[in-house]
Amino acid sequence: MKPEEVLARRLRAEVESELAGLLALGREFAERPQTEDSYALRARGSLLHDFYNAVERVFVRIARELNGGVPQAEQWHQQLLDDMRLDIPKVRPPVIDDSLAKALGEYLRFRHVFRNVYGSVLEVDRLVPLEARLPATLAAFEQQLRAFLTWMVDDA
Numbered sequence: 001m002k003p004e005e006v007l008a009r010r011l012r013a014e015v016e017s018e019l020a021g022l023l024a025l026g027r028e029f030a031e032r033p034q035t036e037d038s039y040a041l042r043a044r045g046s047l048l049h050d051f052y053n054a055v056e057r058v059f060v061r062i063a064r065e066l067n068g069g070v071p072q073a074e075q076w077h078q079q080l081l082d083d084m085r086l087d088i089p090k091v092r093p094p095v096i097d098d099s100l101a102k103a104l105g106e107y108l109r110f111r112h113v114f115r116n117v118y119g120s121v122l123e124v125d126r127l128v129p130l131e132a133r134l135p136a137t138l139a140a141f142e143q144q145l146r147a148f149l150t151w152m153v154d155d156a
Contacts, residue, residue, distance in 0.1 A: 008152050011065050015058055015149060019142060022054045026138045032131075041122045048130050049114045052107040055141060059084050059095070062148075066092050081108060095148045096141070103137045106130060 029047050033040040059080050063070045067088070071079035081104060084095040096104070110130055114122070 007065060008155070011061060012149050012153055014061050015145065018054060018058045018061070019145060022051070022058075022138065023142070025050055025054060026135065029131075029134060036124050041124060041127065044127050044131065045110075045114050045122050048107060048127065048134070049111050051134065051138070052104070052111045055104060055107070056080065058145065062092075062095060077108060077112075078105070081105060093148070093151055096144045100137070100140050100144055103133065103140070106133075107137070 025047065029051070032044055032047055056077065060070055063080060063083065067083060070076060071083065073079050081101055085098055085101045087094050107130060110126070113126075
Protein backbone atom coordinates (compact mmCIF):
# COMPACT_ATOMS: atom_id res chain seq x y z
CA MET A 1 0.00 0.00 0.00
CA LYS A 2 1.32 3.44 -0.93
CA PRO A 3 2.06 5.95 1.87
CA GLU A 4 -0.68 8.29 0.61
CA GLU A 5 -3.19 5.42 0.82
CA VAL A 6 -2.16 4.74 4.40
CA LEU A 7 -2.52 8.45 5.22
CA ALA A 8 -5.96 8.61 3.58
CA ARG A 9 -7.19 5.52 5.41
CA ARG A 10 -5.82 6.70 8.77
CA LEU A 11 -7.31 10.17 8.35
CA ARG A 12 -10.61 8.65 7.31
CA ALA A 13 -10.64 6.41 10.41
CA GLU A 14 -9.84 9.39 12.67
CA VAL A 15 -12.53 11.55 11.08
CA GLU A 16 -15.07 8.69 11.23
CA SER A 17 -14.33 8.40 14.96
CA GLU A 18 -14.94 12.12 15.45
CA LEU A 19 -18.12 11.88 13.38
CA ALA A 20 -19.39 9.03 15.56
CA GLY A 21 -18.90 11.29 18.58
CA LEU A 22 -20.76 14.09 16.83
CA LEU A 23 -23.68 11.84 16.01
CA ALA A 24 -23.81 10.68 19.64
CA LEU A 25 -23.89 14.35 20.66
CA GLY A 26 -26.79 14.83 18.24
CA ARG A 27 -28.72 12.06 19.99
CA GLU A 28 -27.94 13.61 23.38
CA PHE A 29 -29.06 16.98 22.03
CA ALA A 30 -32.45 15.52 21.11
CA GLU A 31 -32.98 14.72 24.81
CA ARG A 32 -31.90 18.13 26.14
CA PRO A 33 -33.96 19.85 28.81
CA GLN A 34 -36.44 22.41 27.51
CA THR A 35 -36.52 24.50 30.66
CA GLU A 36 -35.04 27.98 30.86
CA ASP A 37 -33.54 27.98 34.34
CA SER A 38 -29.86 28.88 34.64
CA TYR A 39 -28.73 25.27 34.99
CA ALA A 40 -30.64 24.11 31.91
CA LEU A 41 -29.42 27.07 29.85
CA ARG A 42 -25.83 26.23 30.76
CA ALA A 43 -26.38 22.59 29.82
CA ARG A 44 -28.01 23.55 26.53
CA GLY A 45 -25.21 26.02 25.79
CA SER A 46 -22.65 23.35 26.58
CA LEU A 47 -24.15 21.02 23.97
CA LEU A 48 -23.89 23.74 21.32
CA HIS A 49 -20.32 24.47 22.43
CA ASP A 50 -19.41 20.78 22.23
CA PHE A 51 -20.99 20.49 18.79
CA TYR A 52 -18.73 23.13 17.30
CA ASN A 53 -15.69 21.79 19.16
CA ALA A 54 -16.22 18.40 17.52
CA VAL A 55 -16.67 19.97 14.08
CA GLU A 56 -13.49 21.97 14.56
CA ARG A 57 -11.53 18.87 15.63
CA VAL A 58 -12.44 17.30 12.28
CA PHE A 59 -11.27 20.43 10.47
CA VAL A 60 -8.00 20.50 12.43
CA ARG A 61 -7.26 16.89 11.46
CA ILE A 62 -7.91 17.64 7.80
CA ALA A 63 -5.87 20.85 7.89
CA ARG A 64 -2.88 19.15 9.52
CA GLU A 65 -2.83 16.26 7.07
CA LEU A 66 -3.87 17.91 3.82
CA ASN A 67 -3.54 21.69 4.10
CA GLY A 68 -0.03 21.76 5.53
CA GLY A 69 -1.18 22.79 9.00
CA VAL A 70 -3.66 24.82 10.97
CA PRO A 71 -3.82 28.58 10.29
CA GLN A 72 -1.60 30.62 12.59
CA ALA A 73 -3.47 33.93 12.38
CA GLU A 74 -5.02 35.54 15.44
CA GLN A 75 -8.46 34.63 14.09
CA TRP A 76 -7.37 31.09 13.27
CA HIS A 77 -10.70 29.50 14.21
CA GLN A 78 -12.54 31.57 11.58
CA GLN A 79 -9.73 31.09 9.08
CA LEU A 80 -9.87 27.31 9.57
CA LEU A 81 -13.62 27.33 8.91
CA ASP A 82 -13.11 29.50 5.82
CA ASP A 83 -10.34 27.19 4.57
CA MET A 84 -12.66 24.20 4.63
CA ARG A 85 -14.78 25.87 1.90
CA LEU A 86 -11.82 26.18 -0.43
CA ASP A 87 -11.04 24.02 -3.42
CA ILE A 88 -7.27 23.65 -3.24
CA PRO A 89 -6.16 22.48 -6.70
CA LYS A 90 -4.11 19.27 -6.68
CA VAL A 91 -4.61 18.99 -2.90
CA ARG A 92 -8.31 18.59 -2.09
CA PRO A 93 -11.83 19.70 -2.99
CA PRO A 94 -13.90 21.78 -0.56
CA VAL A 95 -14.77 19.87 2.60
CA ILE A 96 -18.00 21.87 3.06
CA ASP A 97 -19.99 24.26 0.90
CA ASP A 98 -20.53 27.98 1.50
CA SER A 99 -24.00 27.50 2.95
CA LEU A 100 -22.78 25.04 5.59
CA ALA A 101 -19.79 27.25 6.37
CA LYS A 102 -22.17 30.13 7.04
CA ALA A 103 -24.32 27.96 9.31
CA LEU A 104 -21.29 26.65 11.19
CA GLY A 105 -20.04 30.22 11.60
CA GLU A 106 -23.02 30.89 13.87
CA TYR A 107 -21.96 28.02 16.15
CA LEU A 108 -18.36 29.25 16.12
CA ARG A 109 -19.49 32.71 17.25
CA PHE A 110 -21.75 31.20 19.91
CA ARG A 111 -18.87 29.09 21.20
CA HIS A 112 -16.76 32.22 21.58
CA VAL A 113 -19.50 33.90 23.63
CA PHE A 114 -20.10 30.75 25.67
CA ARG A 115 -16.41 30.47 26.55
CA ASN A 116 -16.04 34.12 27.45
CA VAL A 117 -19.13 34.99 29.50
CA TYR A 118 -20.62 33.61 32.64
CA GLY A 119 -23.39 31.08 32.17
CA SER A 120 -25.86 33.39 33.86
CA VAL A 121 -25.48 35.78 30.93
CA LEU A 122 -26.71 33.22 28.39
CA GLU A 123 -29.89 34.32 26.68
CA VAL A 124 -32.54 31.83 25.66
CA ASP A 125 -33.28 33.95 22.57
CA ARG A 126 -29.75 33.26 21.38
CA LEU A 127 -29.91 29.53 22.08
CA VAL A 128 -33.27 28.68 20.52
CA PRO A 129 -32.43 29.48 16.86
CA LEU A 130 -29.15 27.56 17.08
CA GLU A 131 -30.89 24.63 18.71
CA ALA A 132 -33.59 24.64 16.04
CA ARG A 133 -31.02 24.52 13.24
CA LEU A 134 -28.67 21.99 14.85
CA PRO A 135 -30.27 18.78 13.49
CA ALA A 136 -30.20 20.08 9.90
CA THR A 137 -26.70 21.50 10.32
CA LEU A 138 -25.42 18.21 11.73
CA ALA A 139 -27.09 16.25 8.90
CA ALA A 140 -25.54 18.53 6.26
CA PHE A 141 -22.14 18.27 7.95
CA GLU A 142 -22.34 14.47 8.02
CA GLN A 143 -23.39 14.29 4.36
CA GLN A 144 -20.70 16.68 3.12
CA LEU A 145 -18.01 15.13 5.29
CA ARG A 146 -18.86 11.61 4.07
CA ALA A 147 -18.64 12.84 0.45
CA PHE A 148 -15.23 14.34 1.22
CA LEU A 149 -14.04 11.11 2.85
CA THR A 150 -15.16 9.14 -0.19
CA TRP A 151 -13.16 11.48 -2.43
CA MET A 152 -10.14 11.16 -0.16
CA VAL A 153 -10.04 7.35 -0.23
CA ASP A 154 -10.90 7.14 -3.94
CA ASP A 155 -8.19 9.68 -4.80
CA ALA A 156 -5.42 8.02 -2.73
